[in-house]
Amino acid sequence: MTENEFLAERFEAHRGHLRAVAYRMLGSLAEADDAVQEAWLKLSRSDVADVENLGGWLTTVVGRVCLDMLRSRTSRREDPLEVRIPDPIVSAPDAVDPEQEVLLADSVGLALLVVLETLGPAERLAFVLHDLFGIPFDEIAPIVGRTPAAARQLASRARRRVQGAAPTPDADIARRREIVDAFLSAARGGDFEALVSLLDPDVVARSDAGALRGGASLARGAATVAGQALTYARFAMVAEPALVNGSPGVVALAEGRPMSVMAFTIVDDKITALDILADPERLALLDLTFLDT
Incomplete structure (x- = not known):
């Protein structure tokens, strides 16, 4: 050698x-x-x-x-105050790739x-x-x-x-998945009250669509975020479960192509933050092959 x-x-x-x-x-x-x-x-x-x-x-x-x-x-x-959603690490809903485990060793959530x-x-x-x-x-x-x-x-x-x-999220990953699923169900069903009940009163929703699609946005408050969830319910309709930085989240697909990746921060059984990457250029670089299996 x-x-x-x-x-x-x-x-x-x-x-x-x-x-x-x-x-x-x-x-x-x-x-x-x-x-x-x-x-x-x-x-x-x-x-x-x-x-x-x-x-x-x-x-x-x-x-x-x-x-x-x-x-x-x-x-x-x-x-300097613009919202920027970092690159998410997306994996199958029931397992994190061994190489990804090193990156997520400290449970570094997207929030x-x-x-x-x-x-x-x-x-x-x-x-x-x-x-x-x-x-x-x-x-x-x-x-x-x-x-x-x-x-x-x-x-x-x-x-x-x-x-x-960025408060520490709840430890029970199965319970967090239940809350994410309930959020998607309420969005699909157009149930505004159910959405509000799942959201923390001071919830923050951050979205990064990329420079070519309007840039970044930020919304605050349960009523505002619930309203946005209903406006963009089409994403919930095509959402697939995934782990986003080791935590329950979703990938929205259209004809097999990702439209968005959404990460949830859940504290005391309430969604305190939603972080959404919808930049098509960056989404195209993600490894989402697990969705094909």
């Missing part, structure tokens, strides 16, 4: 972890793969003979790459990723690396160009925003 082959083998042992870090940082599967590839290129050009913790070294590299990508994205975005999209790049990095992956602030500080104390403050601010906007 050559030295480069040995290095590649060691890198592959960390690839799943690095992709999980990058996905949480970027909310994009394609960009996450790009960040991981950039880490490999950096490794292949570096002398790491004296590196005792290669996993930590690679995580730091991926963190730097992702931070640069986030800063570039922020500088290009005209409206959490949506909130992470609202954080500044440095805040997002500090929160993701420390709170989701346990990286010490001493190691995070050089990446963001701050002191460890300042890095701790970044994570603390991010944590408060996350806790306020």
Whole structure:
């Protein structure tokens, strides 16, 4: 085995972890793969003979790459408050693909990723690396160009925003599936009162249709969201059950093509958030082969 082959083998042992870090940082599967590839290129050009913790070294590299990508994205975005639904990880309603399990190891729901999209790049990095992956602030500080104390403050601010906007969903996945099914049934039947009864009074519905189809939108309140569900009941009519980031959700299909992916956040038996990706270009990139079986 050559030295480069040995290095590649060691890198592959960390690839799943690095992709999980990058996905949480970027909310994009394609960009996450790009960040991981950039880490490999950096490794292949570096002398790491004296590196005792290669996993930590690679995580730091991926963190730097992702931070640069986030800063570039922020500088290009005209409206920093626009809604952006991250790439969902969609799988069969009864099983998550083994490769996807690595990405979803911390049960990173789509609602959490949506909130992470609202954080500044440095805040997002500090929160993701420390709170989701346990990286010490001493190691995070050089990446963001701050002191460890300042890095701790970044994570603390991010944590408060996350806790306020992305509460921990109910643990009973079977019960969550029942509530999703009840929502679809009420939408199909045009039952406004039933829809309202399933929604939290402060429910938030976020939709991202892509730039070519009107962009993003946000609706608040049970009555408003229930009304929208009736307006778009055609999606419920063709909805197929799925797991969206490991939680019960649905994929709406038309002639075998996805029209939308909907994720539900359910807390105390009430739907507190709906996150809907309806961008045809991004939907076309999703692996939905499980729907053909």
